[in-house]
Amino acid sequence: MGFLQRRPLTTVLKPILCQFGCAVLEYDAERFCKVVLLFEVKDFHFLTFITLSPLFPQQQAPKVVLQSLYHNSPREPYSMELTDLSYNSQWNAEEMVRHIKQGILQNVSSFQTASIKTAL
Numbered sequence: 368m369g370f371l372q373r374r375p376l377t378t379v380l381k382p383i384l385c386q387f388g389c390a391v392l393e394y395d396a397e398r399f400c401k402v403v404l405l406f407e408v409k410d411f412h413f414l415t416f417i418t419l420s421p422l423f424p425q426q427q428a429p430k431v432v433l434q435s436l437y438h439n440s441p442r443e444p445y446s447m448e449l450t451d452l453s454y455n456s457q458w459n460a461e462e463m464v465r466h467i468k469q470g471i472l473q474n475v476s477s478f479q480t481a482s483i484k485t486a487l
Contacts, residue, residue: 378460382464387402390406402416412437416434417431424456425456435479437486445481445482447474453469
């Protein structure tokens, strides 16, 4: 993938790194398509995986998956993809990141409850 093809990805990665700086565990510094964040909300810790497809930003929204650090489904850590995030390909990168953050915060409580039920 050439630089011009990566440019939309790098423009979103920069505000993610700025907004979530201390929470960033790792990111893909070659293809600029994936970031892993560690969050803590009300003593509940979880990972957030943000993945940008080659069709981003025009045809596909970022994929955001939350993963519990505490609870497992039968074979793997409990995770949930956020499919109801607001998205508009015309938003600038900062606005996209703001909406991703809002979506994460709006879903933490239901994600935590679902992950606990899975462990029971």
